[in-house]
Amino acid sequence: MSWNFSEIQAQAKQEIDGVSDSRQLEAFRLKYLGRKGLVQEIFAGLGTLSDEERPIVGKGANELRYFVNQLLEEKAKALQASDTQRPKGAGLDITLPGIAVTPGSRHILTQTIDEICGLFERLGFAVYEGPEVETEFNNFTALNIPVDHPSRDAFDTFYLDARDPQNKDRYLLLRSHTSPGQVRIMQKHKPPLAVVIPGKVYRPDAVDASHSFMFHQIEGLLVDREVKFSDLKGLLTVFCKKFFGNDIRMRFRPHFFPFTEPSAEVDISCYICGGKGCSVCGRKGWLEIMGCGMVNPKVFDAVKYPSGKYTGLAFGMGVERIAMLKHGIHDIRIFFENDVRFLKQF
Amino acid sequence: MKISLDWLKDYVAIPLAADKLAHRLTLAGLEVEKIETANGDTSMEMEITPNRPDCLNMLGVAREISAVLNKPLKAPKVKKISVPKDRCNIEISDREGCGRYVGIIVRGVKVGSSPEWLQKRLLSVGLRPINNIVDITNFVLMETGQPSHAFDHGRLNEGKIVVRRARAGEKLKTLDGIERTLDPSILVISDAKTAVALAGIMGGEGSEVTATTTNILLESAYFNPIVIRRDGRRLGISTDSSYRFERGVDIENVERAAMRAIALILEIAGGKVCAKSDLRISKAKPAKPIAVSLAAVERQLGATVTAVRAKTILKKLGFCVRPKGKGALSITPPSFRPDVKRVEDIVEELARVIGYDRLPSSLPTVVVSDIPGDPRRQIKEKIRQLLTGLGFSEINTYTLINQPMLDKTSLG
Numbered sequence: 001m002s003w004n005f006s007e008i009q010a011q012a013k014q015e016i017d018g019v020s021d022s023r024q025l026e027a028f029r030l031k032y033l034g035r036k037g038l039v040q041e042i043f044a045g046l047g048t049l050s051d052e053e054r055p056i057v058g059k060g061a062n063e064l065r066y067f068v069n070q071l072l073e074e075k076a077k078a079l080q081a082s083d084t085q086r087p088k089g090a091g092l093d094i095t096l097p098g099i100a101v102t103p104g105s106r107h108i109l110t111q112t113i114d115e116i117c118g119l120f121e122r123l124g125f126a127v128y129e130g131p132e133v134e135t136e137f138n139n140f141t142a143l144n145i146p147v148d149h150p151s152r153d154a155f156d157t158f159y160l161d162a163r164d165p166q167n168k169d170r171y172l173l174l175r176s177h178t179s180p181g182q183v184r185i186m187q188k189h190k191p192p193l194a195v196v197i198p199g200k201v202y203r204p205d206a207v208d209a210s211h212s213f214m215f216h217q218i219e220g221l222l223v224d225r226e227v228k229f230s231d232l233k234g235l236l237t238v239f240c241k242k243f244f245g246n247d248i249r250m251r252f253r254p255h256f257f258p259f260t261e262p263s264a265e266v267d268i269s270c271y272i273c274g275g276k277g278c279s280v281c282g283r284k285g286w287l288e289i290m291g292c293g294m295v296n297p298k299v300f301d302a303v304k305y306p307s308g309k310y311t312g313l314a315f316g317m318g319v320e321r322i323a324m325l326k327h328g329i330h331d332i333r334i335f336f337e338n339d340v341r342f343l344k345q346f
Numbered sequence: 347m348k349i350s351l352d353w354l355k356d357y358v359a360i361p362l363a364a365d366k367l368a369h370r371l372t373l374a375g376l377e378v379e380k381i382e383t384a385n386g387d388t389s390m391e392m393e394i395t396p397n398r399p400d401c402l403n404m405l406g407v408a409r410e411i412s413a414v415l416n417k418p419l420k421a422p423k424v425k426k427i428s429v430p431k432d433r434c435n436i437e438i439s440d441r442e443g444c445g446r447y448v449g450i451i452v453r454g455v456k457v458g459s460s461p462e463w464l465q466k467r468l469l470s471v472g473l474r475p476i477n478n479i480v481d482i483t484n485f486v487l488m489e490t491g492q493p494s495h496a497f498d499h500g501r502l503n504e505g506k507i508v509v510r511r512a513r514a515g516e517k518l519k520t521l522d523g524i525e526r527t528l529d530p531s532i533l534v535i536s537d538a539k540t541a542v543a544l545a546g547i548m549g550g551e552g553s554e555v556t557a558t559t560t561n562i563l564l565e566s567a568y569f570n571p572i573v574i575r576r577d578g579r580r581l582g583i584s585t586d587s588s589y590r591f592e593r594g595v596d597i598e599n600v601e602r603a604a605m606r607a608i609a610l611i612l613e614i615a616g617g618k619v620c621a622k623s624d625l626r627i628s629k630a631k632p633a634k635p636i637a638v639s640l641a642a643v644e645r646q647l648g649a650t651v652t653a654v655r656a657k658t659i660l661k662k663l664g665f666c667v668r669p670k671g672k673g674a675l676s677i678t679p680p681s682f683r684p685d686v687k688r689v690e691d692i693v694e695e696l697a698r699v700i701g702y703d704r705l706p707s708s709l710p711t712v713v714v715s716d717i718p719g720d721p722r723r724q725i726k727e728k729i730r731q732l733l734t735g736l737g738f739s740e741i742n743t744y745t746l747i748n749q750p751m752l753d754k755t756s757l758g
Contacts, residue, residue, distance in 0.1 A: 104734035107742045124712030129720060132745070148572040185717075192713040200745065214744055222710060229697060230648025231710035238709065254375030254698035256395035262694035264702060294646065297690060311646065313710070338741035 002053075003042060005060040009067050016071045025075055032068040039065045108346040109216055109335055112323045113198045116218050119242050123235075125194040125220070130181035132200055133160065136170045138180035142302035143259040158202050158213075174202035178219035179259060182295075182314060185221065186303040191310050192224040198319070209331045216319035221295070223312035229262060229294055232313040236266055236292060244268055244326070249275065251286065260293025260314055280325075287325055290317035349407055350470035351388040357408035359417050364388040367411070374414045375698045376401055387470050399593035400682040403491030413662035413699050422489070424606050432621040434563065439510035443533040443545065446568040446597050447625045448604045449507055451499055453561045455479065455617035464614070479555045479562060482610045484586075491682075492566060492595055492603030493587035495535075495543065497553045499561040504538035507563065509545060516541050520548045520583075532577050533569065546574040546591040547583055564611070566604035568597040598630060598681035633681065635666075638692050639674040646693045649705050659699045660692070 012032060019025050032038050042061040046054055106114070117127050139157070140147065158174040181197035197219040205211040222235070233252060240250050249269040257263045267288050270281035277283035292315035300310060320332050327346070329335075334342055351364055360367055368378035368390055375398070380391040392407070400406045405421065412419040434449040459465070460481040468475050471488055475481050483494045499505055512518075512528035518541045519525045526544075528534065534541040542553040546569035555562060574591040578584055601624055608619060644650050656675060657667045664680035679686040686692065697705060730740060 102737045104736060104738040105740065106730060106734055107740040109742050110730070110740055124714065126715040126717040127720070127723065128717065129723060148575070189717055193717065194712045194715060195717065202746075214746065222712065224711070224713065226645065227710055228648035228708065229646060229693075230706045230708040233702070233705065234707040234709045237707060251373070252702040253373055253377070254694070254702060255377075256375075256397045258397075261688075261690040262697050262702075294690065297688065335742060336744055338743065340739055343739040343741065 003057060003060060005064055008038070008064060012064075012068055012071060016075050019075055020079075022076075022079060025072065025079065028075075029068075029072055033065065033072075039068070105343055105346055107335075107338075107343065108323055108327065108329075109319055111346060112319050112326070113216065113218060116239075116243065116317075116319075116322075117196050117198055119239060120194075120196045120220060123194075123238070125196050125222075128181060128185050128195045128197050129199055130175070130178065130184050130197055132175055132202070133172055134175040134180045135164045135167065135172060137164075137167065138183045139173060139175050139177075142183045142299060143179055144296050144298040144302075145258045156204050158204055175199075176203050177201050178217040178316060179314075181219050182221045182259075182299070183303055186223065186300075186305065191305070191312075194222045196220045207333065209333070212320065212332045212336070214336075215332070218317055218319060220315045221312060222314075223295065223310050225310060227294075227311045227313050229313075232264075232292055232294065232315070235313065236290070236315060240266070240268055240289070243322075244271070252292075255291060255293075257291055257293055259296050259299050260291075261296045263291070263293035266290045266292060266315075289322060289325070290315055292316070347392050347394055347402055348389050348471045349392060349404060350467070351390065353404055353467055353470060354408050354411065357405060357420050357422070358412045358415075360411060360415070362415070364390065370414050371407075371410065373698075373701055373703065374410060376407065376410055385470075389470060389472075396593060397685045399590060400491065400596065402590055402593065403487070404489050406491060406682070409662070409664060413659055416658065416662065419662070422606065424602070425609050427605060427609060427612065427619060429619050429622045434621045434623040435504065435506040436623045436625060437506070437508045438625055438627065439508055440533060441627050443511070443570050443573045444509045444567060445570065445627050446600050447507075447509055447623070448566045448601050449621075449623045450564045450566075450604060450608055450619060451505075451561065451621040452564065452608065452611055452617040453620050455560060455562055455611060455615040457555060457557050457559050457615065461614060477555065477557070478615045479559070479611065482607055482614065483564075485610065486603055486607040487586060487590070490599060490603040490606065491590055492599055493546070493590055494564055494566040494604060494607050495549050495587075496555050497542065497549070497563045497565065498555050498559040499563040500559070501553045502537040502542065502563065503540070505563075506538040507565070508536045508538070509567075510534060510536060512541055518542070518544065519551045520544060521551055521554060522548065522583075523551070526581065532580070533573050535565065544577065544581070544583070545569055547578055547581070547588040548585055562611075562617075564604060564607060566600050566607070568595055568600050594684060596682040633679050634687075635668075635676045635678045636687070636689060636692060637670055637674060637676055638689050641673060642689055643693055643696065646690065647697055647705060648708050651696055651700070655700075656696055659696055663695060663699070665695075 015028060019028055030037055039061055042057065046058055049057055121127060157176050160172040162172045164170045164172055178197045178199050178201060185193065185195050199216065200214055201217050202214050205213055207213060237250055240248060248271060251267050252264045253267060255263045255265040265288055267286035269275040270278060270285055270287050272278050272280045273285065275285040277285045281287050295312035295314050301307065320335060323329060324332065354360060364381050368381055372378050377393040378390045379393055382389050394401045401410060409419055434451055436447060436449045438444050438447055457477050457479055460475050460478045464481055464485060465475040468481055468484055473484050479496045483496055487493050511530050512532040512534045514530055516528045517525060518528060528541065533545040535543040535545050543549040569591045571592050571594045574588055578588045578592065611617065640651060640653060653675060660667050660677055664683065666678040668676045670676040677692055686695065734740065
């Protein structure tokens, strides 16, 4: 085969002109100078040539190789020069600001509930949610709140038109506290049990800066063979310190709930005034944050636990109140207005 | 409820400043909301929980202080009064509504202003002096917690008292000047002809004690808390008397309180007792003693309470305490503590007087739970994570809407 070297060189010249980047340059090099390239092909075929042709073709191949290398060098230089003239990362301007994703947020009440339930879950409590529509039995009777007792004044209630399917004499209601969840969980499970029960509750209170007809509570219940009053103190102290900070002081005050005996309310030192007294704590220096007590055995009777076998502790707290104290929110209605300027602060 | 420190000191020594006393009472379960000083006396606004109607009076609070401070209680001495055997004309027709009715007739009283000490006592707790007879009933109400009411006996038809339900459409003009139309569910005190008072709530204008009254009939009674509560709600009235009846007065104290009032009336307004009746629907039920083992107390509290300590505390609170074998006590609650029936109730009494903050703390053992997680809760959690990650803000709205709003939606 005869090689027209001047034609090949002209062809190579034309091809190198079309190379505009390093990838194409490499492809060009491989075509002519690679292991499977043209020059190699020519050298490989020298053995088949005649004695007269061999030196001519050999010389032509060498000249071609030299010529292509020249072209490559020149082109490489030219590409580098033009690279420095163009802006860096052409096609991708890395000085442009990134596409920001605005983070969303959970509602502060959700965050508060998650934080509190999370604390108790890490102590071994399960999370249970009871229904918002409840029976009178679960909301009052089983909790030792008989229908005509004056303590029921504190629990004015929303009743429904619908009747209790299991007790056609009575109407269903919207639960006025999360305590009915205690009744339900105890009817479903035998001790030992430890649960927290978050959820919405309803009371027909006139709505103002500190009252809402709908709000949230978290109930807690721990039932076993030997639960003591000292356990109640210890557990809630751990919770308060973890949630409000190690520096707060606490006190337990005797109180009354029909479903606990002994009963108590828990106060923390007002972290606005440090206990000196201010408008937030009503000059008492203490903020009431939750109610608690040892489960009244009458509640165990109502859920048909064997008499005297178990003891338990229970506690309940208002989520809005706690969130308002922790974050300095002054009006409970703000939680439910859902103004984005409020929501995004948390 | 407003109480006066000076008045309390009539019944128990208080060697503490008002704010320290308030602190001790609050920690014992009687929360003091406000302390005010006026005219050299200190008054405290207290919040009494519904299970402690026995504390809705000076003696009750004084008793609590005596237990907390370990000081003796000085109950007022009632002079023995000679009472003739004559009975009043009293009939309890409604046995459900009235459990006990004491009526005492005093003739020849002189109605006038109360002595200064009595006026001072009433003013210190926010009550207005009216006349000596009415003031005495208010005084005894605040001192003992037992409401009483004085009728002008001369204005009671046939001098008779009947405790019954009202007749349909029966009318009564109460002391607040309001003419009320009653229905058969309302419990009334009536004379031979017509209703003269709303039982347990408010007296009527027609039989009230005035400057010209000379003969009075003093009523001291036990009315059914449920009935009084319903009546008060229905009529929209709440008085110092009805408040206490609703929560339960001490049926065993009805006569003693009446005699306390009578003694004061004789002393201040003069007159002579000429008849007395004490009608009870059912015989006094002696309180059941509660057997409490100190080991059980320790089990419940997580702290040891000695028999001596328990006895001291409970006796000061009015309980009767007897030893019952080794390490146990037989405790009989007083008639004014119907809320104490079981061991747990005794444990609470001991715990609150010792002081919750003085009791130890411990950490409970929480056994690993086999309560299954709620799959719906987990799904909600995933949705929240996803949506908040995409930039959504979670809202929390009212779950109740009114009819007009509902009508605007496709669900209405």
